[in-house]
Amino acid sequence: MADATETKRVCVRKAVTRSPSLPSAVVYLILEALRDGKSVTAFLAALPPMTLPPELIALRDLGAVVNLAQHWPVAQITEIPLQYARLGMPALPVFAGVYIESGFTALHWLDATPKRAVTLIVDPSVPGTLTTFVYNWGDRITAVVIKGHKVHPDPIPDMLVRCVNVQSASIEGAETQAAAAAYLTAPSKQHLRTLKVTANATGSLDTSAIVAWLQGPSATSLDLACASVRDPAALASAVQACATLSTLRLDGVVDVQAALATGSLHHVTLLSLRSSSGEHGIPILATLDRTKILSFTFENTHADVLPVANAIRTMGECTALETMTLTKWRLSAVTTTGACPRLVTATLRQLTCAPTSVSKIIQWLSTSRRLTHVDFAGTVLGNEGVLELARALPAHGTHE
Structure with missing residues (x-):
């Protein structure tokens, strides 16, 4: 047995100071969320070097000699000077x-x-x-x-x-x-x-x-x-x-536009047409599922303003529409317009139409609960149209 008078030894462990660190998985999640190269540089500089894997050390060192704002999240390696290629190569997996x-x-x-x-x-x-x-x-x-x-x-x-x-x-x-x-x-x-x-x-x-x-x-x-x-x-x-x-953009190709006007495009949700003829655009729009179409663009590329029929009325039936563009058309008389509850952006440039139609168009726009931008550049609104615009749009955001 041990002597009762024997001095007991007390083992005291010295506290070890550790640098704060984040798990690598968390670091990568943060990097993926950062969209600015300057923020990436600052974030990596704030982390203890001993906690970083080799590819992040390489990215940190690369950020010290090139502007990561030009290379994040996609590395523009053509723009990285040759003398820094050896720094960039091990960092590629991070981009x-x-x-x-x-x-x-x-x-x-x-x-x-x-x-x-x-x-x-x-x-x-x-x-x-x-x-x-x-x-x-x-x-x-x-x-x-x-x-x-x-x-x-x-x-x-x-x-x-x-x-x-x-x-x-x-x-x-x-x-x-x-x-x-x-x-x-x-x-x-x-x-x-x-x-x-x-x-x-x-x-x-x-x-x-x-x-x-x-x-x-x-x-x-x-x-x-x-x-x-x-x-x-x-x-x-x-x-x-x-x-x-789901996305279809046609510029010219009038022969294809004519062929599309006779069938169904129920699966297309974004449609953009540029043409020197107003003959096929609105008929094509009418072939879409009007409960699903999210974006419609119809631009006239002819030197003259050309007529197009039933544009606003047909778009008024597209209740899911979020963005719309009509450029350089002469609109037929607008009598009924429907509603556009989800419309965010409306571009109606260089349009010609009767003053009463302008009022109808603005009334249609006012049915949106999300409208933030309206562009009437080159479109003559007239006194009645301006008054209607003043009444309808103040609560909706910006207009031009």
Whole structure:
């Protein structure tokens, strides 16, 4: 037995001072919520360095030498000076995406395959090494913007073939309609959700690749600007049958607009039409599910103000409408208007109509409970219209 007089030893532990830290998962959630690069820099600077994983240390160090406001949440690696590439590469996993502009030559970045989405800007007239990046990062590229130029041989189709996971594609200013058709055919359509095509060259555009895409499971948005297409009936039928397509923008393409005016577009919730004829726009609007249409734009591109019938009356039946635009039309007499309880923004520019119709339009706008902006630029309201506007809109926000 131990001696009763034996001195008992007391073990006293020294308090260890620890730096406050956040779990990595929480840090990443906060970073995802921050939309300003300056806030990201300040947030990382406030955290103890010993608590940061390597990619966040790299992001902190990168923010010390470049302005993260230009690179958050998508890294514009074309704009990062070459001498800082080694800082940027380990930080890539933190960014929501990577943006590569034409003319990019910094091959150092090839050592850092991104884990997030990559947006590629293709302009073959600008010297660079984009082809090399496509060969190495092709499966990471989810968005492509093609700026066509007359370059032979044209490298764009071969580059697009390697982009197997594209979700968004924009073809801008192809040199010829044949080139535009080749660009449409090349990339995989399996994951393609949004497609924008601007083909201003002469002749009709072959849209068979667009038809095939619309017949697949992924299409949600089509934006097409050209004079005409080879088979407007086939394209119109594909648009009408594509249940997943919710956004449709047509600029010109009067042949397609005419074909669409005879069918149903019940699945489209955002419709934008630009045309030099008022013949088809409102009939197309009438083919939509008027309880679901959220946005409607109808712009006249002709030099003269052209007539359009029943525009306000038809829109008055679209009770879910949130934004609407009418530009450069002569409206028929407005007698009944309906209601627009969810309308937020109304743009009615360069319109010609009778003074009594102006009052009816303003009365229609006043039925909205959410209206915040009205634009009457170029539209003559007249004395009666101004008085009606003064009575109806003070509680709704801004108007021009």
